[in-house]
Amino acid sequence: MTVPKFLLGDNSDFSDHIFVIHTEFPRFIIDLTIDEIEWFEEFDRQDEDELASETENAIKEATEWYDAEMEKFEKE
Secondary structure, three states, X not given: OOOOOEEEEOOHHHOOOOEEEXXXXXXXXXXXXXXXXXXXXXXXXXXXXXXXXXXXXXHHHHXXXXXXXXXXXXXX
């Protein structure tokens, strides 16, 4: 099975939140409503600098993907 890089997540307990799941390394879920990330990977101290830049890129990519997906839905 081929899994997309991003998936949109939904949960009725968090109906006001928008979740995007990033399925490639480093794997995470981001709540775009509050820009909070939950990582699925374990990181050590050596990874912290890279993680900081990856976090910024991850938020940007996830937000851009979500915006593009919403534009597709609005056109339909």
